[in-house]
Amino acid sequence: MLQYTTMGPLMDIKVLSGELLEAHLPHFACLEGSDSSLSDAVRVVSGVDDNLILETGELTRFHVKLLKPSLSLTEVVVKTDIQIKTHLEVLIYRTRVRPLVLFMYLVPWSGSMMQTVKDDLRQLNVRKIEKPQPEISLWVDSKFSLKTSCHSEINPHEYTLNLVRPNFFEVYMKEPENCFDLELISGGQSIWKAEVRRADYGEVKRVVTYTPSKTPSLDEGRMANLSNRERLSFFRPDLITRTSRGAFLDEMEALAKHQPPVLNSYETKHLLENVSGLEEQVTCLLDMVDRKGNIASGIMFVVLKEKDFYLYEDILLNLQANLPENAN
Known part of the structure; x- marks a missing residue:
C-alpha cells in the first residue's frame, strides 16, 4: 500500500538487554549503475500490521546503517518506481540422472531466499552442482532466459526478475551429453555461463540384470x-x-x-x-x-x-x- 518493495530479508530482531546504538541491516541491491536517487528511496520498515514505521538510514554497499534503531520485524525496502540492480546467485540441483533433470534457481544474495529453496527441495533426492557465480548484477524487472549448448527442454522459456520469490527453471535432457554449457541471457547479452560435466551430475554407467542367486551390492x-x-x-x-x-x-x-x-x-x-x-x-x-x-x-x-x-x-x-x- 505504501508503494515499496522488498530489498532485503525480513528479520525478527529483539534487544534483550542494554541499548542498541547501531544496526547494519543487509540488502541485496547493487549500487553500481542504479538510480542516483536510490539513497533517498530506501527505507527500513519495522513493526507489525498497521503499526509500521519507516526509517531512513545510511546506505552502504551491502547494508543500511541505522543509529539507535527501534527494531522488531524489520527489513530494508525501496520505492517501487526506482530502478535498481541486484546481486545474484545461481543455485543448480540435479534431481534425476537419466533422463537428466536440473532445477536451476536465480536468487538475490539473501540467506532467507536461499533457505526457501532448500525447503522446497527437502523432500527430493537432489545433488547440488557447484559452479562459479555471476560477476555482474541484473536490473530488477528485466527479462532473462536460460539456454543450453545441447538439446534440452527448458521450462519456463523466460522470466522477469523479481525479489519476492526465487526465479526457477527446470531443465530436461533425455540423452545428456558428457559436457554441456548452461547460459543465462538478458537483453541479448550473456550474464552468466558455466560448463557442466558428467562428473558434476553423477552419471551412472552400470546396468545390472536380476539373477535369483544374487542381488548386486545388497549381498555385501x-x-x-x-x-x-x-x-x-x-x-x-x-x-x-x-x-x-x-x-x-x-x-x-x-x-x-x-x-x-x-x-x-x-x-x-x-x-x-x-x-x-x-x-x-x-x-x-x-x-x-x-x-x-x-x-x-x-x-x-x-x-x-x-x-x-x-x-x-x-x-x-x-x-x-x-x-x-x-x-x-
Missing part, C-alpha cells in the same frame, strides 16, 4: 543372509517417505515392462487412478511386490538401483551402519 555386508523380501522390508520406510514422483512413475513402468512383468495392467491402472497421494501409492506398490515373493522383490531392487541410484545407495549405507547385529 551385514544384509548378506537376508532374503530379498526381508531386505525390502528394511528399505520400506525410507522408500515411502523419500521416493519422488518421477522415480515412482519410472519404477512402476519398469516393473510393468519387465519380462516376465512384475505388475500387470490392472495393477498399474489401480495405482494411478484409485490410490491418492504419493506415499500411499509407494506403499501400495511395495505391498504388491512383496505379495509376489522373493524374486519380485529382487527385481524391485534392480529397478530401484537403475531409476533412483542415489536414494538406493543412501538407504543402503544407512542400513549397513545401523542394522542390528542379529540381522544375519
Whole structure:
C-alpha cells in the first residue's frame, strides 16, 4: 500500500538487554549503475500490521546503517518506481540422472531466499552442482532466459526478475551429453555461463540384470543372509517417505515392462487412478511386490538401483551402519 518493495530479508530482531546504538541491516541491491536517487528511496520498515514505521538510514554497499534503531520485524525496502540492480546467485540441483533433470534457481544474495529453496527441495533426492557465480548484477524487472549448448527442454522459456520469490527453471535432457554449457541471457547479452560435466551430475554407467542367486551390492555386508523380501522390508520406510514422483512413475513402468512383468495392467491402472497421494501409492506398490515373493522383490531392487541410484545407495549405507547385529 505504501508503494515499496522488498530489498532485503525480513528479520525478527529483539534487544534483550542494554541499548542498541547501531544496526547494519543487509540488502541485496547493487549500487553500481542504479538510480542516483536510490539513497533517498530506501527505507527500513519495522513493526507489525498497521503499526509500521519507516526509517531512513545510511546506505552502504551491502547494508543500511541505522543509529539507535527501534527494531522488531524489520527489513530494508525501496520505492517501487526506482530502478535498481541486484546481486545474484545461481543455485543448480540435479534431481534425476537419466533422463537428466536440473532445477536451476536465480536468487538475490539473501540467506532467507536461499533457505526457501532448500525447503522446497527437502523432500527430493537432489545433488547440488557447484559452479562459479555471476560477476555482474541484473536490473530488477528485466527479462532473462536460460539456454543450453545441447538439446534440452527448458521450462519456463523466460522470466522477469523479481525479489519476492526465487526465479526457477527446470531443465530436461533425455540423452545428456558428457559436457554441456548452461547460459543465462538478458537483453541479448550473456550474464552468466558455466560448463557442466558428467562428473558434476553423477552419471551412472552400470546396468545390472536380476539373477535369483544374487542381488548386486545388497549381498555385501551385514544384509548378506537376508532374503530379498526381508531386505525390502528394511528399505520400506525410507522408500515411502523419500521416493519422488518421477522415480515412482519410472519404477512402476519398469516393473510393468519387465519380462516376465512384475505388475500387470490392472495393477498399474489401480495405482494411478484409485490410490491418492504419493506415499500411499509407494506403499501400495511395495505391498504388491512383496505379495509376489522373493524374486519380485529382487527385481524391485534392480529397478530401484537403475531409476533412483542415489536414494538406493543412501538407504543402503544407512542400513549397513545401523542394522542390528542379529540381522544375519
